[in-house]
Amino acid sequence: MNFHSIWVVYRKELREWLRDRRTLISTVVVPLLIFPVLISGMISMSSVLIGQAQKQIPKVMIIGGEDSPDVVAALRANKELEVVPYADNWKKQISEKEIRAALEIPKGFQASLENGPAETIQIDYYLGEIKSEFGAEHVESSLKSYRDDVIKKRLAASNLPATLVSPFETKKNNVAPPEKVGGASIGSFIGYIVIILSMTGAMYPAIDLTAGEKERGTMETILSSPVSRLDLVLGKFLLVFSASLTTAILSVTSMGISFAYMGRTITTNSGNHLDMNLGLASVIAVFLMGLPLSILFSAALMTIALFAKTYKEAQSYLTPMTFLVVIPAVAAVMPGVELTPKLALIPILNTSLICKEIITGTYHWNSIILIFASTCVYAVVALFIAIKMFQRESVLFRS
Secondary structure (H helix, E strand, O other): OOHHHHHHHHHHHHHHHHOOHHHHHHHHHHHHHHHHHHHHHHHHHHHHHHHHHHHOOOEEEEEEOOOOHHHHHHHHHOOOOEEEOOOOOHHHHHHOOOOOEEEEEOOOHHHHHHHOOOOOOEEEEOOOOHHHHHHHHHHHHHHHHHHHHHHHHHHHHOOOOHHHOOOOOOOOOOOOOHHHHHHHHHHHHHHHHHHHHHHHHHHHHHHHOOHHHHHHOOHHHHHOOOOOHHHHHHHHHHHHHHHHHHHHHHHHHHHHHHHHHHHHHOEOOOOOEOOOOOOHHHHHHHHHHHHHHHHHHHHHHHHHHHOOOOHHHHHHHHHHHHHHHHHHHHHHHOOOOOOOOOHHHOOOHHHHHHHHHHHOOOOOHHHHHHHHHHHHHHHHHHHHHHHHHHOOHHHHOOO
């Protein structure tokens, strides 16, 4: 191994890489500018749309209730609901978003309140449609208020205190620090973004330095130079790794700035602002955990792209790998997926999970050491395979 030769190869590839618009766009522009703008726009738009949906008075339909005038009157008197006339196609109207919900009042409901047994009012809505779900919540809240009024009247008629209905109150109080609350909101998302952009940042340089060289006919020229195969592959690898690392650094930086800004504009249900600042310690820790993963991506992408003869063919080879990376990265974002010793050995998933913990300010050192060490082993294996593939003529000059 000749470090001077590796440096010469790296400097040569770096100069060409800086001249390539495609790699600069994927490595610098996307993580630094476009992605934060998109995320800020989506979060802002979501906040506006949810706020509008909550303020909108939902249209609901009452099915039955002819013999229960009191509950119908209570529903009509609720200013948070707009009761529309009955129609036989009420299910279709809910599905087509003409009304938000419907409630089926069973026959003899009001009489059952006096004599029993207890009846059930069914609320029909469109699951997954946010305005319909809000409408169903308004209906349920109105029915609960009516139920409480009925109980209070019965207690008053029996000269009993209304506190029998609710002998005590409950109150939720957050005791977690603001930075942990904000970190819990964005922790899993940060890990996902770092992983995806680390891979995409390395993808185009890896293709260009392997299949791109073959397509341009410059691979033979490079191999005929006095530089050894080992120095050549390490020089190329360092360039791909630099691209991946640059993308990861810029993505974390831009995300930190974006979330710090959005934390002042997004409020919780209690009216508090979310503290979404990424501390310096968290940024450094996420960066260090991403180092071996960037090595793994760089070596693996180079190895796969080396089997292709053209740039386009290499892209078709690497597309399935994108799904292999996205699936575990998304799995870490899903609620209920927690870091365990077994998951700590699964590449990509383990890094995403530990990044989620780090962003919230939780440092499980045993898991951090295990994940960092195991990812380093995977990265070394991938780099070893890449070096071996560069030494095989059948791969370099595949016909």
